[in-house]
Amino acid sequence: MAFIGYAIVFLFRNFTGDGFELGVQTLNGVTRDNLNALNPAIMHYIGHLHVATAGFIAATGIAVAAVSWWGVRRGEWWAWIAAVISRWAWRWRCPTTTAGPSSTIGSRTLVQSTSRPSCS
Numbered sequence: 001m002a003f004i005g006y007a008i009v010f011l012f013r014n015f016t017g018d019g020f021e022l023g024v025q026t027l028n029g030v031t032r033d034n035l036n037a038l039n040p041a042i043m044h045y046i047g048h049l050h051v052a053t054a055g056f057i058a059a060t061g062i063a064v065a066a067v068s069w070w071g072v073r074r075g076e077w078w079a080w081i082a083a084v085i086s087r088w089a090w091r092w093r094c095p096t097t098t099a100g101p102s103s104t105i106g107s108r109t110l111v112q113s114t115s116r117p118s119c120s
Helices: 004-018 032-038 040-072 077-093
Strands: 102-106 108-111
Touching: 004 040, 040 077, 077 102
Parallel strands: none
Antiparallel strands: 102 108
């Protein structure tokens, strides 16, 4: 349910917020109003991305709720497999440590900096 609540907040803040995202008021000193004055098409595109992201977050929340309420509670094997695979996929996408300037799995570069990725 937290996913769905956050999606509603994310969508609402797209139309009413003064920053780019939660906690991001400027991008390299450029405010939302400055960027809109410079190129309104970019702000429209950013708004479009926020709406799409809110929809994805809500869909993920609905899927997690459905698997939890009907699959895992009944002990269905497909629900347990889905839960394990989704957790594995998240860990594969978001490593918790980096080994030098880039981390790789096979030939895929995951991180292009020496900073530690944030995937919570």
